[in-house]
Amino acid sequence: MNLCDTMELEEIIREENKVYAVPELLDQSVHMHYCPGCSHGVVHKLISEVIAELGITDHTVGVSPVGCAVFAYNYIDVDWVEAAHGRAPAVATALNRLWPENVVFTYQGDGDMSAIGTAESIHAANRGENIVMVFVNNAIYGMTGGQMAPTTLIGQKTATTPYGRRVDLNGHPLEITNLMPLLDGTCYVTRQSVHTPAAARKTKACLKKAFENAIAKRGTSVVEVVATCNSGWKMSPEKANEWMAEHMFKVYPLGDLKDTTKEQ
Amino acid sequence: MKGNEAIAHAVIRYGADGYFGYPITPQSEVLETLEELMPWETTGMVVLQAESEVAAINMVYGGAASGKAVMTSSSSPGISLKQEGISYIAASELPALILNVSRGGPGLGTIQPSQADYFQATKGGGHGDYHLIVLAPSTVQEMVDFVGLGFDLAFKHRTPAMILADGVVGQMMEKVVLPEQKPRRTDEEVRKQCPWACNGRIGGRKRNIISSLELESSRMEVINERLQARYAEIERTETRWEEIGTKDADYLIVAFGSIARIATKAKELAAEKGIKVGIVRPITLWPFPTEAVAKAAEGKKGILVVELNAGQMIQDVRLAVHDKMPVEHFGRLGGIIPSPEEVLNALENKIVNPKSEA
Ligand SMILES: Cc1ncc(C[n+]2csc(CCOP(=O)(O)OP(=O)(O)O)c2C)c(N)n1
Ligand code: SF4
Ligand SMILES: [Mg+2]
Numbered sequence: 001m002n003l004c005d006t007m008e009l010e011e012i013i014r015e016e017n018k019v020y021a022v023p024e025l026l027d028q029s030v031h032m033h034y035c036p037g038c039s040h041g042v043v044h045k046l047i048s049e050v051i052a053e054l055g056i057t058d059h060t061v062g063v064s065p066v067g068c069a070v071f072a073y074n075y076i077d078v079d080w081v082e083a084a085h086g087r088a089p090a091v092a093t094a095l096n097r098l099w100p101e102n103v104v105f106t107y108q109g110d111g112d113m114s115a116i117g118t119a120e121s122i123h124a125a126n127r128g129e130n131i132v133m134v135f136v137n138n139a140i141y142g143m144t145g146g147q148m149a150p151t152t153l154i155g156q157k158t159a160t161t162p163y164g165r166r167v168d169l170n171g172h173p174l175e176i177t178n179l180m181p182l183l184d185g186t187c188y189v190t191r192q193s194v195h196t197p198a199a200a201r202k203t204k205a206c207l208k209k210a211f212e213n214a215i216a217k218r219g220t221s222v223v224e225v226v227a228t229c230n231s232g233w234k235m236s237p238e239k240a241n242e243w244m245a246e247h248m249f250k251v252y253p254l255g256d257l258k259d260t261t262k263e264q
Numbered sequence: 265m266k267g268n269e270a271i272a273h274a275v276i277r278y279g280a281d282g283y284f285g286y287p288i289t290p291q292s293e294v295l296e297t298l299e300e301l302m303p304w305e306t307t308g309m310v311v312l313q314a315e316s317e318v319a320a321i322n323m324v325y326g327g328a329a330s331g332k333a334v335m336t337s338s339s340s341p342g343i344s345l346k347q348e349g350i351s352y353i354a355a356s357e358l359p360a361l362i363l364n365v366s367r368g369g370p371g372l373g374t375i376q377p378s379q380a381d382y383f384q385a386t387k388g389g390g391h392g393d394y395h396l397i398v399l400a401p402s403t404v405q406e407m408v409d410f411v412g413l414g415f416d417l418a419f420k421h422r423t424p425a426m427i428l429a430d431g432v433v434g435q436m437m438e439k440v441v442l443p444e445q446k447p448r449r450t451d452e453e454v455r456k457q458c459p460w461a462c463n464g465r466i467g468g469r470k471r472n473i474i475s476s477l478e479l480e481s482s483r484m485e486v487i488n489e490r491l492q493a494r495y496a497e498i499e500r501t502e503t504r505w506e507e508i509g510t511k512d513a514d515y516l517i518v519a520f521g522s523i524a525r526i527a528t529k530a531k532e533l534a535a536e537k538g539i540k541v542g543i544v545r546p547i548t549l550w551p552f553p554t555e556a557v558a559k560a561a562e563g564k565k566g567i568l569v570v571e572l573n574a575g576q577m578i579q580d581v582r583l584a585v586h587d588k589m590p591v592e593h594f595g596r597l598g599g600i601i602p603s604p605e606e607v608l609n610a611l612e613n614k615i616v617n618p619k620s621e622a
Contacts, residue, residue, distance in 0.1 A: 059464035061330070064475075073473045079462035081329040082475035083322065084352050090319040091326035097310045098282055098332045099451070099463050120322070123315040 023048035025057060025077045033071060037237020039227030040069050042194040043136055046204040047105070048076050050211055060103045061095050063088040065117075067109035068142040068229075086117025089124030092131045103214045105132035110151040111141045114176040121176070128185025128219040132210040135177065135222060138229035139248060146232035150174035153247055158232070173251055177224040181258035187219035189258040193226045193249070195241040206256075213261065226252045267404045267433045270440050271337065271363060272297035274411035275309075279446035280361075281332035282310040284323035286342060289375040290431040291365035294337045307448050317342040321349030321362075328358035328424075329474040331454040331461030333415055337363035339431075340381050341372060343389075350424060351390030355476035357491070359418035361411065362396070362426045365434035368572075368599040376599020377431030379521060382576035385428045386550040393488060395495050397425040397502060398549040400520040404438035406547075412443060419457070421498055428549060430572060432522035432601065498551055505553035510542030510560040515615055517607070518544045518557060518581050519570040527570050529604035530611065537608075539616060549577070557584040566590040566615035570607055573597065590615060 022028060025048035034041045051060050057078060064072040066085035073080030083091040088106035096104040113121045113135050121133065140158055141147040147160040151173055155164040165173075180189040188210055192203040203225060210221035226248050228240035235243060265273070271294050275283060285295040295313060303309035310327075314320035320336045327334035338346065343364045353360050364385065368378035385398045397417050399410045407429060414425040455463065462472045478484040508528060510516065515534075519527040524545040531541040544560050546553050557580075561567060566589050569578040575593040582591050594610035596602045602610075613619065 058466050058468060061462050061464060063326070070477060073471075073475060077465075077471050079464060079472045080474070081326060081462050082473070082477060083325070084348055087318065087322035087325075087349070090314065090322035091329070093312070093319075094282060094284065094310075094323035094326035094332075094334065095330050095462070097312065098327050098330055098334070102464050119315055120319050123319065 023052060025052050027075050027077050030074050032075060034068065035231040037228065037230045037240060038068070039138065039194050039225065040136060042200055043134065043203070043225050043227070044072060044075050046194070046200060046207055047134065050204060050207045051076070051078060054208065054211055054215070056103050056211070056215065059101060060105070063092045063095065063104065063106045065106070065108045065112040066143070067112050069107050069109060069136065070143070072107050086112050086115070087120055088112065088117065089120040089129070089131070089133060093124050093127070093129050096129055096131055100130075103211060105134060105211070105214070107134045108136070109142065110135070110137045110139060110149040114150040114174045118176070122179065122183070125180055125220040125222065126183045126185045130214050130217040131220060132207075132214050133220065133222045134207070135224040136227045137224055137252065138227040138232065140229050140232040142229040142232045146229070150176070153251055175252065177222060177252075177257060180222045185220050186222060186258060187213050187260045188221040190222070190256045191224040191226060191252055191254050193244070193254055195228070195244060209261065218261065224252070226254065265404060265440050266293060266435060266437055267407045267429065268293035268365065268435070269297045270404050270408045270442070271411060272301060273442050274408040275335060276301060276303045276307055277443050277445045278412050278415055279307065279333070279448040280309055280335060280415065281448055282312070282327045282334040284312050284314050284320040284327070284334065284336050286314050286317045286320050286338065288339045288342045290367060290377075290434050291337050291339050291363065294363065307445070309448065317345040318349065321346035324360050324362070325349055325353050325356070325358065328353060328360040329356065329461065330463045331458030333359070333419070335361035335363065337365065339365050339367045340369050340378070343381065343384070347390035350396070351392050351394060352476055353424045354394035354396065354491075355392060356474050357422045358424065358474070359415070359422055360424045361414045361418055362424060363429065364426060365429045365431060367431055368597070374599040375431070377522070377572060377601060378599055379430055379523065379572040380574070380576070381428065382549065382571065382573060385426055386552065394491060395423075395498075395550050397421070397423060397498060399425065399427050400547060400549050401427060401429055401433050402521050402524045402545065404433060404436060405440050407433055408440050408442060417502060421494055423494065423498070428521070430521050436522070502548060503551045503553045503556070504547035505556045506545040506547060507556070507560055508543040508545070510544060513540045513542030514565050515539065515541045515611065516544055516561055516564050516567045517541055517570055517611065518546070518567060518577070520546050520549060520577065523570055523572055526602060526604050527607055530607035533604055533608045534611065539611070541611065546577070552580045552584075554580070554584040557581055561585045561589065564589055566592070568611045568615050569593050570602070570610070571595045572601065590618070
């Protein structure tokens with residue numbers, strides 16, 4: 001029997017019956033430009049929830065990358081500085097050092113973090129800047145039309161590896177997150193995904209821990225989200241999720257890589 | 265005190281909030297002196313040695329975006345690396361101060377003084393239609409004074425300012441009067457002065473966004489027009505220059521920075537020979553004192569532009585006076601500084617008694 005057959009609509013639409021709501025920090029007045037099925041939207045939602053739940057909306061500053069997430073500032077209702085491609089960790093460094101009571105996070109793609117911004121990312125983490133680095137690894141350059149990223153898998157076809165990535169021509173996939181635990185400045189390094197509700201819930205918990213670390217000034221937290229770019233990969237959203245689970249998780253296995261908060 | 269050291273003291277005393285830099289000769293003393301003075305213990309100013317000039321300028325971008333008074337310093341090759349960031353700072357309408365103690369190029373070049381970055385500093389440097397306010401100190405005292413002036417202009421017009429010094433003023437020892445220590449602005453004062461800045465939505469205010477991205481052409485044109493209007497306003501109101509004995513001179517020397525002092529010596533030598541020379545020293549290289557040069561040039565028989573480069577500012581001088589009189593260039597390259605006698609020689613040979621071409 002359908003609930004609606006026995007209850008009036010007004011009886012159903014009530015605060016206590018609510019099982020889902022768009023996070024208050026996700027700006028509903030603008031249309032997200034992300035392709036349907038893209039992981040970026042889910043990550044935005046999780047970040048919005050975490051910031052609101054931690055009660056840090058009025059002193060959080062985000063740094064958006066050059067990449068598909070460049071417009072993150074249009075969606076999550078906190079202050080945002082849009083950085084040049086790869087430079088978000090340097091921008092975040094100053095934002096946090098000059099306003100130490102603020103919570104600063106970067107949001108970076110794999111091109112941003114593991115190609116053009118390798119130096120800034122490694123050095124901010126090595127200095128132990130009290131920031132959160134959210135790293136959305138979709139193994140491709142989404143924004144510029146699907147070219148190879150350092151994280152692109154061997155054999156993966158992209159606009160600049162039309163016959164598949166080859167080690168002899170293009171080198172190996174760069175597992176930059178694996179380097180982060182080696183840096184004494186990092187307190188928390190984890191790799192997660194958002195392809196299922198369970199995975200998204202897990203990622204949210206990790207993001208929360210990362211933001212808590214920033215609040216407690218424990219050092220740099222890096223949260224990698226292994227993500228899909230169904231447009232760049234030229235797959236349906238569903239197929240992209242399957243492909244990611246089958247191929248990407250082998251090279252980028254999920255789980256915590258470092259957590260100094262556990263040791264305490 | 266050395267010019268570079270004086271800069272460090274001046275920045276602290278201005279009440280600046282942050283300095284981000286990367287070592288490069290001939291200006292490493294700026295960062296070294298700041299680290300020695302430990303202003304974070306006194307005024308609370310942040311000092312950070314970045315991993316590169318690219319990182320340093322992006323730290324400046326972040327700091328400026330949050331409303332703080334921040335600066336970086338470098339020398340020519342490092343300033344080249346900063347250009348993308350400088351373009352972003354200009355496009356985002358942020359105040360910041362950049363010091364270039366320039367050295368001879370191109371490439372790695374030499375660590376000796378040079379003025380070969382004039383084009384880079386005054387004509388854009390990075391991509392897009394933008395300008396920096398460019399101040400050219402000729403003394404260590406001006407190095408000090410231009411820190412305050414540079415920050416004040418940058419905040420007044422919400423645009424980055426550059427001090428374009430040469431290695432001579434950077435390394436030279438001179439007596440200076442340092443300004444009184446100003447207190448750093450409180451966070452509340454920063455928020456009040458810079459309501460556009462990204463430092464948290466305190467009081468539940470609307471979110472602030474600092475971005476130079478606008479994909480809609482018609483809106484991007486409006487942004488560009490706003491920038492251009494600001495540049496026009498700066499040209500109208502902020503042009504600075506110095507004139508020495510231009511009124512009753514027959515000839516002019518136009519020179520900036522430390523070279524203007526050598527030109528002034530050359531003027532004295534010329535007077536002994538009965539040659540009456542006036543000096544125009546542009547202090548703002550952008551906005552260039554076009555009208556002042558044109559006015560000073562009225563009725564003169566010729567102009568010598570003296571620069572430590574192959575001929576850069578001479579283009580702006582020629583634009584100012586058109587072809588009403590001969591305008592010639594004299595410069596030494598590669599870090600060599602000409603003597604006043606050489607300058608006088610050049611004036612005599614190129615302007616006063618030009619050898620007719622065979
Ligand atoms: C200095 C500079 N170089 C190159 C670009 C062009 N560009 C824009 S986004 C991008 C790559 C984005 O890929 P990624 O960081 O993985 O983000 P995604 O779009 O996949 O989320 C590139 C190369 C740029 N904007 N600036
Ligand atoms: S191109 Fe890829 S990363 Fe960009 S919005 Fe589309 S699916 Fe997402
Ligand atoms: Mg990507």
